[in-house]
Amino acid sequence: MTARETYTNIFIESFGVEAGALNESFVYQCVPSWDSVGHMSMIAALEDAFDIALEVDDIVDFSSFTKGIEILAKYGVTV
């Protein structure tokens, strides 16, 4: 699986959405399942999948599907 597929699947699993919904307008709290509980489980899944530990600033700045791609790049993960 490519990093992009892993990243997309984690969003699909964490928020129960279709791949088609995942774009720059998929942002924090845009669906009921992206609440604080969903955020926590998504972050944990990303950390496991890419074997990284996100800094606090990055956890709170992880506010959209697109922003997340930028943030992961800082950890050497190219999505």
Add this chain to the structure above:
Amino acid sequence: MRLADELERHADRVLAFGDDGRSWHYGAALELGEAFRHEGLARRLVLCLCGNDAASLLGYLALLRAGGIPALLSPTLPPDALRELVSAYRPAYLWLPAARRDEFPTTRVVATFEGHVLLADPGAPDLPLHDDLALLLSTSGSTGSPVFVRQSARNVDSNAEAIGAYLGITPDERPITTLPLSYTYGLSIVHSHVRHGCTIALTDRSFFDRGFWEFIRSSGATSLGGVPYHYEMLAKLRFWRMTLPGLRTLTQAGGRMEPSRAREIATECAARGIAYYTMYGQAEATARMAYLPPERAIDKAGSIGGPIPGGVLWLEDDDGQPIDTPEVAGELVYRGDNVTLGYARGHADLARGDDNHGVLRTGDVAQRDADGDYTIVGRRKRFLKLFGHRTNLQDLDDALTREGHEAACGGSDDHLRVYLAGQDADGARAIKDAVVARLRVHPSAVAVVGVDALPRSDAGKVRYGLLDSLDGKVLA
């Protein structure tokens, strides 16, 4: 209610700071209360959709001032669930965001404030409400269950006073909102602080929103409360590395925390001079019944401590006899002025008086140590807590059975597991979706596990105690 009567003393003080930089005085809530009084809603039922915003907080206090009987609900309650509640309770008024006004086309707008509207239903019957009834709180958060707990003025006043006494609340305390106003714990924080004329730092933002952390600093918040899941989030955010010099008090309630986690928090708090309180309660006791003071938070981590001022706790065995020996488990029973009047399942119950007579059987199994501190060790009834909200597993089982599934529920707090006989992955997915929709929880809190068969006794009853040790495969 003394709490509402005494708001006048604080008229010139600031009631709330908003995260948009605005602020509201107690006087504004008093004025709104006068407007509501003129509307004639004294001793009438008012369904309120309450978030952590100025309209919700000031509107709620104004309703109390005007002598209305608020029934508090989550602002995210879906339209169909709200309609069902309205038909079960026939409220004379609704206090809700203006955006939801159109859900009730036959009502009239009689007041507006900060984006909320007060709707009057001219067709509502003049139903009898018991003289002692002052407030209704939902037992199950945002699921739209029609069950409310009936609270009296004495319940609210006595609990707010007891909480203020053991937390040592003074007028310069400033709690930040982390819990919904419609949730008994969140409301108890408001009640216990407005009695003292404190300012509430009012925000709907979550810990994962940068704005929350900016606001906690700019508002000068001195305390916050959380259910165990909040403390999981704080750990993830490496909370202990943050510099928050204004923070003096942390409280935890809404479910049992692992002793190791409680000790870790207590230790971190002690090192920073923050007072950490583990607390225990239920909506049936207004909010709080027990607390563990900061001095014992490390040594007694995992314990709920002893009764709040004015309350009495004891344990009873299966025959209802008091247990006097330390370290013997029994059902935790509480007596105090904060034990509520009872439940309501529809408007007819609002005429009922006091069903409980000041004594609450908690359904929790506890033991007491030689110092008199209590520790919860189990539950008599089959329920678990999902993010602080009680979820009855028997109700879920019954619903699954009605829908034709051979399934039974288990798991632990924040992790519900539905055990399903068979390996039907599509069926499991459908069950998960239905359970998530019914409970309105995040999907990650629910797993459907396929097992060969449910463990049953010779009489065919499900042996619930064995469920969580079954070998199974997570299907959804």
